[in-house]
Amino acid sequence: MEVLQFIDTKTVPDIVHTYSPELKKNAVPIIIDNGSYTCRVGWATSSEPLIQFRNLIAKPRRERLKKDTIEIPQTPQLQVGNDIVNIEAVRFQLKTQFDRNVVTHFEAQEHLLDYAFSHLGINTEDCVPHPILCTEAVLNPNTSRQLMSELLFECYNVAGICYGIDSIFGYHNYHKPMESALIVNLGYQYWYCCHIIPVLNNQTNFENTRRLNTGGFHIVNFLHRLLQLKYPVHATAITVSRAEELLHNVCRVAVDYREELKKWANAEFYENNVKKIQLPFTINTITSAVTLEQQKERKRELARRLIEINARKREERLAEDEEKIGQLLDIKEMIELGADRETIERTLTEFQIKNVLDLEKTIFTLNTKIEKTKQKILAASSNIDEMEEPQAKQSKFSKMAFESDKEMYVFVQNVRKLKQEILTKKMVRKQRKQDMAKRRTAAGQERMRIISQLARKEKGNDDFGMRDEDWDIYKTISKDGGDSDSEAENEKLLEFDEILRTHEPSELGDCSQPGEAHQLHIGVEMFRGPELIFKPYMIGSQEAGLSEVIAYVLSLFNPDDQLKLASNVVVTGGLADLPGLRDRLLTDLISVRPFKSTVNITIINNASLSSWYGARNFAQSAEFMDTLVTKKMYQEMGAEYFKVHKYSNPFNASPTSIAVEGDLCV
Amino acid sequence: MNTEIQTLGQKPVFKSTSWFLSRQTTKKRTWKGLKQIVSSEKSLPWSENVVHYSSINTPPSFLPPEKLSDLSGLSAPYTDPQTRLRFANKEEYTTMIDLPMDITAGYLALRGATSIVG
Numbered sequence: 001m002e003v004l005q006f007i008d009t010k011t012v013p014d015i016v017h018t019y020s021p022e023l024k025k026n027a028v029p030i031i032i033d034n035g036s037y038t039c040r041v042g043w044a045t046s047s048e049p050l051i052q053f054r055n056l057i058a059k060p061r062r063e064r065l066k067k068d069t070i071e072i073p074q075t076p077q078l079q080v081g082n083d084i085v086n087i088e089a090v091r092f093q094l095k096t097q098f099d100r101n102v103v104t105h106f107e108a109q110e111h112l113l114d115y116a117f118s119h120l121g122i123n124t125e126d127c128v129p130h131p132i133l134c135t136e137a138v139l140n141p142n143t144s145r146q147l148m149s150e151l152l153f154e155c156y157n158v159a160g161i162c163y164g165i166d167s168i169f170g171y172h173n174y175h176k177p178m179e180s181a182l183i184v185n186l187g188y189q190y191w192y193c194c195h196i197i198p199v200l201n202n203q204t205n206f207e208n209t210r211r212l213n214t215g216g217f218h219i220v221n222f223l224h225r226l227l228q229l230k231y232p233v234h235a236t237a238i239t240v241s242r243a244e245e246l247l248h249n250v251c252r253v254a255v256d257y258r259e260e261l262k263k264w265a266n267a268e269f270y271e272n273n274v275k276k277i278q279l280p281f282t283i284n285t286i287t288s289a290v291t292l293e294q295q296k297e298r299k300r301e302l303a304r305r306l307i308e309i310n311a312r313k314r315e316e317r318l319a320e321d322e323e324k325i326g327q328l329l330d331i332k333e334m335i336e337l338g339a340d341r342e343t344i345e346r347t348l349t350e351f352q353i354k355n356v357l358d359l360e361k362t363i364f365t366l367n368t369k370i371e372k373t374k375q376k377i378l379a380a381s382s383n384i385d386e387m388e389e390p391q392a393k394q395s396k397f398s399k400m401a402f403e404s405d406k407e408m409y410v411f412v413q414n415v416r417k418l419k420q421e422i423l424t425k426k427m428v429r430k431q432r433k434q435d436m437a438k439r440r441t442a443a444g445q446e447r448m449r450i451i452s453q454l455a456r457k458e459k460g461n462d463d464f465g466m467r468d469e470d471w472d473i474y475k476t477i478s479k480d481g482g483d484s485d486s487e488a489e490n491e492k493l494l495e496f497d498e499i500l501r502t503h504e505p506s507e508l509g510d511c512s513q514p515g516e517a518h519q520l521h522i523g524v525e526m527f528r529g530p531e532l533i534f535k536p537y538m539i540g541s542q543e544a545g546l547s548e549v550i551a552y553v554l555s556l557f558n559p560d561d562q563l564k565l566a567s568n569v570v571v572t573g574g575l576a577d578l579p580g581l582r583d584r585l586l587t588d589l590i591s592v593r594p595f596k597s598t599v600n601i602t603i604i605n606n607a608s609l610s611s612w613y614g615a616r617n618f619a620q621s622a623e624f625m626d627t628l629v630t631k632k633m634y635q636e637m638g639a640e641y642f643k644v645h646k647y648s649n650p651f652n653a654s655p656t657s658i659a660v661e662g663d664l665c666v
Numbered sequence: 667m668n669t670e671i672q673t674l675g676q677k678p679v680f681k682s683t684s685w686f687l688s689r690q691t692t693k694k695r696t697w698k699g700l701k702q703i704v705s706s707e708k709s710l711p712w713s714e715n716v717v718h719y720s721s722i723n724t725p726p727s728f729l730p731p732e733k734l735s736d737l738s739g740l741s742a743p744y745t746d747p748q749t750r751l752r753f754a755n756k757e758e759y760t761t762m763i764d765l766p767m768d769i770t771a772g773y774l775a776l777r778g779a780t781s782i783v784g
Contacts, residue, residue: 099700102719106697114678122680139719143703155685206717212724222776229772230737258732261740265754434763438748524739537731540778544727552725652716654707 003519004250004277006242011082014051019121027159029131029619032116033166033612036098036192037216037574039081040612041116044133044619049612051119053081055097057111058090080115088239100192100213101137102144106151113156127157131628133619135166135611138195138209142654146639153634160628162619164647167195168204169614170572172647174604180564184550184585186533186575186607192217194533194546194573196553198565206650208556210549214536216575220244222539223251223529227520234518237279246522247529250275253580254527255587257534264524274523281518311380318373325366327351332359412503419496422489447477530578534588547588554592567598576607618647736773737762750774 022028029044035055042049058079084090097108122128132152136145145163152158167185171177179202185195194212198205224243228235254260263269331347335356353359435443450473454464464470532538534545544552550569554562566589571581582603589599604610618624627645634641644651677686698706704720712718735742735754742752746762749770753759762770774780 102700102703104697104700104703107695114681117680118678124680126680126682128680137719139717139722141703141707141719143698143707155682156680157682206722207715209717209722210724211722225772225776229769229776232769258741261734264738265740528739535732537727538734539776542726543724544729548727548729549724650717652712655711655713 002276004275006245006277006279008241008245010085011054011087013085014053014082014119016119017050017121019123024124024129027130029133029624030120030128031612031615031619032132032134033169033615034103034135035166036096036101038608039112039116040609041120042612042616043120044616046616049609051082051116053115054084054087055112056081056084056087056094057096057108058084058093059095060090060093078111080111083115087241091240098192102140103136103148104144106147109148110151110155113151117156129157129159131160131162131619131624132158133162133164133615133624135169135615136163136649138165138167138197138211139206139649142640142652145642149629149634149639149642153631157631160630161634161642162624162627162629162645163642163649164615164618164645165197165204165649166611166615167197167572168199168647169618170604170607170611171199171570171614173610173614173617174570174602178568180561181568181570182550182553182565184546184569184571184573186215186546186571186573186581194575196546196549198553198557200557200561200564202646208553210553212533212536212543212546212549214533214539214541214543216247218536218539219251219529219532219575220247222532223247223525226525226528230525231520234279234520237518238520246277246526250277250522251526251529251578253530253578253584255580255583257527257531260527261524270523274521275526277520277522278515279518279520281515307380311377314373314377314380318370318377321366321370321373325363325370328359328363328366332363335359408503412500415496415499419493419500422493422496425489450477530575530581533575534584547585547592550585550589551592563597566593567600569599569601571601571603572607572610574608576603614647736777750779 023043023045031040031042031044031049033040033049037055038052039055040049040052042051060077060079079090084094087094095105095108097103097105097112099105103109117128122130134148134152136148140163149161152161167183170185171181171183179200181199183195183197183199185197192213193215195209196212197209220240220243223246224238224240227238227243227246231238264273328351331344331351334347335344348355348359353362432443435441436447438444439448454473528538534547536543536545554565557565569585569589571585575581582601586599586601589601593599606613623645627643627648629637629642638653640654642648642651677683704718707718708720733742733745733752734740735758736751737758738754740754742754744754744759745752746759749762749765751762751770751773753762771780
């Protein structure tokens with residue numbers, strides 16, 4: 001079985017493109033496909049978007065002022081779009097201008113537009129002298145659009161603005177757009193939601209458009225968390241970006257989810273179809289073996305040094321004692337030779353000895369002491385050799401010699417039996433503990449019975465605890481069942497494992513490959529992730545799933561229109577290229593349509609870029625210039641004003657001030 | 667003062683100077699979240715046939731939710747009364763009872779089943 005690897009793509013910082021005089025002279029429109037996942041920016045004359053970046057900024061937190069430093073903390077570097085090289089490193093500082101699929105945070109939007117315009121190479125003073133074609137959410141609230149216009153006109157002095165809906169642009173980029181279609185936009189551009197947009201006779205029907213507030217973002221987060229829970233050990237190695245990678249490279253949509261689940265329940269099928277993904281790891285099996293050896297060596301070294309220190313100390317003490325006894329013997333000699341009394345007394349007090357008798361005694365004790373130390377030194381020197389011996393024997397499981405294979409087999413079997421015994425004991429204990437925790441098990445009820453019996457005893461003559469047997473009752477009612485997994489048992493278990501490993505290495509299922517413990521097994525998960533948009537209840541959402549919503553939207557039309565829509569379902573958006581999606585939608589759609597009616601589903605090629613292409617094509621057309629709102633119009637008509645066209649949202653001026661004032665007057 | 671000059675120096679050439687200066691002096695602006703925007707939009711006296719952002723939400727599901735195992739994702743006929751986790755077979759159950767609290771709670775949170783009422 002092939003083991004997959006994470007690619008962990010790193011973003012490459014964008015280059016600053018050249019701003020040619022032609023672009024400036026012709027005031028070529030700038031196309032901005034402002035999706036909540038990525039933003040794509042390019043000129044209307046270019047064939048591909050020049051820059052594509054995640055719509056994210058990373059704002060590192062200002063370092064806290066330390067009390068003793070007076071200098072002003074440096075404002076940390078703001079990272080925008082593709083400047084963020086390692087997105088996981090700044091995961092918690094990421095900010096986007098989007099709230100769901102609507103731009104709300106215009107400070108972030110400003111940074112991202114700065115990034116876009118400066119990488120296009122624009123160098124005109126105080127203005128961006130180009131019309132802007134910007135995509136926005138379906139039924140984008142006026143407030144959001146108003147602030148966007150304000151930003152583009154006041155801050156960048158753009159020549160004009162036109163807004164449009166990304167998925168409609170995407171649909172029209174499709175080679176042969178028909179008059180009616182049911183556009184299914186699977187959010188990745190607007191990756192917090194999916195849209196189902198009916199288009200009848202080239203008219204976008206907003207009334208019956210529906211938005212599913214579950215999208216790619218939710219799938220990625222779901223996968224991320226799911227794998228973290230499945231592999232708690234690797235929780236830090238499973239990152240959001242890796243979950244994204246999984247969604248793109250491994251995940252697929254099940255045509256029939258239930259059937260798929262039944263297949264996966266079979267162990268053999270699982271073995272054959274599971275995808276294994278290698279997490280990066282460092283080989284430490286060998287190094288740990290080395291350190292084990294090193295540890296032993298170190299211990300031995302330490303013991304040797306201790307012995308040496310002791311020996312030195314003993315020798316020092318011996319020398320000291322010998323010197324002292326020599327002096328004392330000198331004094332004794334002096335006394336024997338009959339030195340004068342005064343000097344003898346003076347020297348005696350110098351050595352803190354009271355009289356001659358005492359002197360004799362001290363000499364005697366010193367002599368025995370010296371004798372003892374000498375013996376010790378002797379013993380120690382012979383001991384060093386002895387110490388070396390058991391050290392060598394220390395690896396006691398280093399494969400014992402057996403006379404025959406059969407004998408070894410018997411021995412191993414015995415060890416295995418012993419091990420099994422301990423394991424069973426442990427299991428029984430665990431079972432008991434569990435039974436005790438519940439109320440309705442036999443063990444639990446027995447326990448309650450004993451407790452209540454104990455409580456029933458009359459006061460006054462309470463002699464419980466006087467007899468030794470009373471302790472047994474305590475043991476039976478304690479939740480651990482009297483004894484718990486003892487340390488000795490665990491040690492024994494380890495020892496048995498060790499013996500088994502040395503004698504039968506294959507026995508304990510040691511990983512043959514070093515990184516096997518660092519592999520993620522993706523089985524049902526590859527279907528479980530994408531299934532989320534069909535079953536939002538998997539994350540506790542009350543919403544209907546994608547197929548259900550499509551059926552619901554169709555049901556809002558009369559049968560003729562239903563047929564028109566169902567015969568041309570077009571799927572766009574970043575999730576559209578998930579394998580199996582078309583078949584799934586087709587089966588689901590057929591199941592809700594009348595028998596033998598026409599059903600047709602198309603997945604748009606290059607779904608994630610199609611809306612940019614569509615927008616570019618529109619910007620090249622003649623009608624584009626008529627849909628532009630200029631700064632003059634902006635000042636005259638108010639900030640929320642924009643021109644309606646085939647690809648845009650409907651314009652409904654907010655009934656704000658007048659109506660509110662009217663209310664107030666009444 | 668020092669920092670202000672620094673940031674001023676960073677102004678991209680195409681940005682309007684007046685806008686840039688006003689942004690430097692005014693204090694940090696708070697932006698309304700989508701919820702606030704939507705609720706204030708709803709409160710306005712729109713005419714009858716206007717469609718809003720909030721009016722195109724999907725209806726709730728009418729299909730009964732399937733019961734799927736929290737661990738494996740397989741269809742799960744059983745629920746563990748202690749942890750409230752769903753499981754498909756006894757092998758799953760044996761692994762499940764060994765799971766620490768934080769993992770079981772994580773699974774429940776993922777399914778959105780943490781509320782006591784539900």
